[in-house]
Amino acid sequence: MRTFDYERPDMLADALALMADADGAARPLAGGTDLIIRIRDGSIRPRTVVDVKGIAEFSRDIRIEDGWLRIGARTTMTDLLRDDRIRRDYTALAEAAAYVGSVQIRNRATLAGNICNASPAADTAPALLAFEARVVAVGQRGRRVIPLDDFFVRSGVTTLAPGELVEAIEMPVRPGRRGSVHARRTRRRGHDLASVTLAVALDEDGVTRVSYGSVGPRPVLAIDDTGLLADPAAGDDAVRDRLDELFAAAAPSPTSMRASPEYRLAMLRVMGLRAVQDARKRIAS
């Protein structure tokens, strides 16, 4: 492992200066559950590691602000699971967080780190996409808001500019009822990255957002605004046909060790139908 400088700034301005000084060779550190592994295996060789946990302006809160539920950069999976609003109104996100690693991992792993790592298999990504999340990024030039669908590029790559940090992740607060579900498929029980992930969020107004991951270089969001998926009278065959249209962007890697493309696509269809059925039950209950 190559040596690096470790910095733990207290103030955001200092953190941004450290990020800028390193000229692209600095890496933010939150829980370290991805970063440390990648530094150890040599796939990332930062000159400086900037620990964001001490930054006073970065919160660990989950709070409502101007119609958005704001999740601070230091919020962990365990924090999400403990929050009543997340469990009640963003159920698929709570379900996704509950799948991440083990208790020890969830106590350290942040939501921000999960999306910044940009793994196509990241468990929280489909739920966040289905809930229309956006990312608040901050850099030396100021703040900007990035819709999550514009944030992911491919594994390990996002549209964050060099030197920018994620300050928060926000989801709109919707007044109406919603049924949401997270589903995942793994090779085996216990710790394993997902072979397929999927989230469905079905809104009272008949719009259903379906998002899926681990079946291509980045997680995908597809929207059914025909009302068909939300319609309890629509039969399974009609739902399957509509899901097939929404799954058009699925393009699993043929070289992955975890599952064949055929298996992933077949599972996506099965999981999609079940998730729609469960989301309908949840919105009706």
Ligand SMILES: Cc1cc2nc3c(=O)[nH]c(=O)nc-3n(C[C@H](O)[C@H](O)[C@H](O)COP(=O)(O)OP(=O)(O)OC[C@H]3O[C@@H](n4cnc5c(N)ncnc54)[C@H](O)[C@@H]3O)c2cc1C
């Ligand atoms: C045993 C094990 C099991 C796991 N199981 C799962 C699983 O089932 N599902 C799953 O989705 N993940 C899983 N993970 C992956 C991991 O726990 C998550 O991706 C975690 O959420 C990353 O968050 P972190 O705080 O640890 O980030 P870190 O490791 O600190 O950082 C991850 C990346 O994000 C960047 N980063 C962190 N914070 C910021 C910020 N504020 N602004 C900009 N960039 C930032 C870092 O530079 C790095 O590139 C597992 C990991 C382990 C070790």
